[in-house]
Amino acid sequence: MDEQKAVVLLSGGLDSTTVVAIARERGFAVYALSFDYGQNHRQELDSAARVAKVLGAARHAVVKVDLRSFGGSALTTDQPIPKHRSAAEIGLGIPVTYVPARNTVFLSLALAWAETLDAVDIFLGVNALDYSGYPDCRPEFIAAFERVANLGTKMGAEGGRRIRLHAPLISMTKKEIVQTGLSLGVDYSMTTTCYDPAPTGEACGGCDACLLRLKGFAEAGVRDPAVYRQ
């Protein structure tokens, strides 16, 4: 029997890589989707391509979408990335690295591809526990988007098929995410998490994303295989 197709949002970081491994383990043929959205560094796209290949994705698409023309985030402009914030600071409010409506944009494009593929399953790696305070990572946002997906597509509205958004990490800690990935054989050295890596690829070790990742590995009692410049 053919594997059921699923579109998986893949940034090339720790979370989305773990999600690809979970979708594969659940028996899906993975259609990995990454975005070239004007982000300041490109290592994450290289990592995404590597992850898609190593974890056996059926296809990896990189879609260009020009979010940079809107401005408004430190990830797409030259605003400095905040470093070495405490866990309390990270949990407090929405940081400058927030890209306006990013998950809404990414999910809508995942939905467009899913509909073209006739796939009803979409996976994404948001998590609401050890997260960066982005509003579009919360369970109620995911539920609301699922409703949009079912009302706004041919297969949902007319085909009577139910589109499902899967957010398997949503209630996991970073520690549990790391443990889950390792139990599925994921080699995290191929992932890029840092918001501000060196041109040679080393992670900064100080941005919110690095701090959350390091905390996850530390709590899991495992060495992070990523290379840090400090």
Next chain:
Amino acid sequence: MDEQKAVVLLSGGLDSTTVVAIARERGFAVYALSFDYGQNHRQELDSAARVAKVLGAARHAVVKVDLRSFGGSALTTDQPIPKHRSAAEIGLGIPVTYVPARNTVFLSLALAWAETLDAVDIFLGVNALDYSGYPDCRPEFIAAFERVANLGTKMGAEGGRRIRLHAPLISMTKKEIVQTGLSLGVDYSMTTTCYDPAPTGEACGGCDACLLRLKGFAEAGVRDPAVYRQ
């Protein structure tokens, strides 16, 4: 006092042009948003630029988003456009000109721009009466997307501001749309509605979009200023 900003989805056709005129009449500074999404003909982008200029938009942005890489619609592939279908056929089911999840994708990008502009008003020209059977033109879809917008953005989730989707044409007939636009002084000769115009710009007169437009002008008792090749 400064005018309040609104993002208006503008394809350059009859409906979205009328919506720009309505938003202007309601006192909004219009930030018109068009998409270069791999559509087969480019006249609509020229029309959109003309409409934005003539109707006094504060800005007109054309965002590239590569829907063509997904395939799946006659508007972005070389599938033939159906011609001279009856009103009954047009009302029946979702046609091949449907672009997968198009309004979801366009609204999500409008939302991203709105958030960057700190604007809470988004206008779009969907209508549920004389429409082409697209699922993402229905009122329940619009309401569901509004919920996503308010949950998935900084200004909605944290700023306590309510994002509003305006679909002023949603319960108008094409006749009423034409009458509304004419009463606001819209010159419809600058709009492009046809799915399949000649390279020289003449409309085909036979696709669903042309048929609906011609019906609207006929019922309003006004000559359509568009040039038809038949």
